[in-house]
Amino acid sequence: MDFALSAEQQQIRDMVSEFVDEEVVPVADEIDHTDEFPRDLVDEMAELGLMGMPFPEEYGGAGLDYHSYAIGLEEISRGSGGLGTVVAAHTSLAGNMLYEFGDESQKETYLTPLAEGSDIGAFALSEAGAGSDVPAMETTAEKDGDEYVINGGKLWISNGSVAETVTVFAKTDPEAGNKGISSFVVRPEEDDGFIVENTEEKLGDKGCPTAELRFDDLRVPEDRLLGAEGDGFVQALKTLNGGRITIAARGVGIARAAFEEAREYATEREQFGQPIGEFQSIKHKLADMDTKIQAARMLMHNAADKKIRGENYIKDAAQAKLYASEISREVANEGIQIHGGYGYTKDFAAERFYRDAKLNEIYEGTSEVLRNTIGEQLLEG
Ligand SMILES: Cc1cc2nc3c(=O)[nH]c(=O)nc-3n(C[C@H](O)[C@H](O)[C@H](O)COP(=O)(O)OP(=O)(O)OC[C@H]3O[C@@H](n4cnc5c(N)ncnc54)[C@H](O)[C@@H]3O)c2cc1C
16 A cells, blocks of 8 residues: 555645635634634635535536545644534535436536535435434335425434535335435425424534424425435445545544644643643653544545445444544543643633544444444454
């Protein structure tokens, strides 16, 4: 395996990094404080091609490989964890559903505006009673002539209240368990019966609206079905697999932000007549933080590598996401510790990194569920 970034990948990293330093970092605290969807930043990212990084240029994307996409998402998340979720849910989840499972006409009509960033995407799988247990979903889609009528509700949908395109999972055959789930393209502005019930007040991940949605006799034409009836569960699993690589990138990005801030603080803060970074215990903390970040990034690229090669990467993506999620929380925790009392206040971003990092252990497969996945893959040989 070649660990060096190509010239193009370095260029992507430098371009996104510069954008993040100039445009995202200066407003990250404000986003955290107001919890408003940063539409202006999203528009700027669209102009730079950052809302459709992995999709081919023919569909309005930037045509980047999955390593580059992960690198871009690491940088964006270094600036703002909420913005990282906005881009990941839009691209890895909603956009990917269309790219992988949409027909040519669906790609042209719905993927292109997503990849160009003129539309925002959301992926609506989870429900109040169906988070880890996806087949327990109760939303239904009943065929009526040449339409489907969708009824039910979804919970915790990232971008759900601002999206122009939502990929919605519903049961077309409620008796068939996971084989009865199908997916649909829903257009909130065009489709009557799409209701945003609420947006959550969250611990972190601010700026990315997390919505509770209700579908009340929502009618979609039959050409909004993605793939065939009954394909939805497998589509969701495949999509979440790729998504996990980018949630690993979000973890690495937040961990880096926490580490970089703590390292700077350790050189500035003096106690007992010397910078606290001179104390061995602080040096060791920094050493452990950086080591974990490097290891998580390698797992992320390993999973991306297998995905690009077309190999089975279920275990690799789960490991990358699991490890990067846990170390980002650990690194952010040590970041607060290095700041002492200041770390526990809003005077420094250390506490924001901690709140943003925690989410990684919950969405797109909890750490417990990912350990199940990894264990099953190991035993399957
Ligand atoms: C901010 C945020 C954004 C989100 N964005 C989206 C989105 O865009 N789209 C979307 O569809 N969903 C989204 N989700 C939902 C998210 O994917 C679910 O919350 C997650 O899958 C866990 O489901 P749950 O909350 O129902 O927890 P539960 O499944 O009820 O789990 C509760 C606890 O039980 C454990 N557990 C459950 N099953 C098992 C098992 N088999 N073995 C061991 N332990 C188990 C879990 O690990 C957890 O610790 C989001 C959630 C949040 C908080």
